[in-house]
Amino acid sequence: MKTLLKVLAVLASLGILGLLLALFLTSGLTDTADKFFTAIRSKQYQVAYGLLSEDFRSSTSYEEFIAFLNKNALLGYKEASWTNRSSSGSKGELDGTVTTETGGTIPVKLSMVKENNSWRIYSIQKVRSGILADDATEGSSGALDHVALVRGSMRDFAEAVMAKDFTEFHRKISQLWQRQITPEEFNRIFKGFIDANLDLLFLDNYVPVFEKSPEIDEHGVLSIKGYYPTKPSRVMFDFGYIREGKAWRLVKTNINIKPVD
Incomplete structure (x- = not known):
């Protein structure tokens, strides 16, 4: 017991304990995200669609979901890396990048909600590529x-x-x-x-x-x-x-x- 307390004290002094705790509390988010993209890579699109929240699925048909994946090159998913993660109560977010089979990198943000004690994807945001209009200009x-x-x-x-x-x-x-x-x-x-x-x-x-x-x-x-x-x-x-x-x-x-x- 004393040894465990000493280890925890050392980790805390190094700031590692907080990091490990954060990773533990948000592991459910990354698990859902990994299952989602793994299903896409395996062409199990119905499984991926089932990992979306009830509200997401009620506003987006299966056909629209597939069209979104295709339009944004996510059907070519190879792996994902999450640089920022957070959760509060029944809400959570993941920020990171998706790497495609062709070597491309796509910045994405996943917002999640808890439904029946399981994390489900509430929204998928992808930063638009190419030359963008100035979003700060109202009416653009x-x-x-x-x-x-x-x-x-x-x-x-x-x-x-x-x-x-x-x-x-x-x-x-x-x-x-x-x-x-x-x-x-x-x-x-x-x-x-x-x-x-x-x-x-x-x-x-x-x-x-x-x-x-x-x-x-x-x-x-x-x-x-x-x-x-x-x-x-x-x-x-x-x-x-x-x-x-x-x-x-x-x-x-x-x-x-x-x-x-």
């Missing part, structure tokens, strides 16, 4: 939550169809577009949606998938094109936004519904 494309922008526009559209009246939708679009089109013209353009009594508010339960990264053209128009992964028909969208003041406002709306092949 880099600072935008493009998913939230699309969801808001689609919700406004769905509410207009349900109300059979595009007056409120017209009020929210850009002033430039307001001068070019009236609420009555919107009603005529989307008459097919109105006559079909479509309820598109259920799309709030889905995460839109982008066909390519949103980009701003030489005219300052932010283009976001993609679809909602619904079945048996897929809701396609093509939105255009311009910046007015500190907000991005619609200047183009194209929505179609097509059967899934």
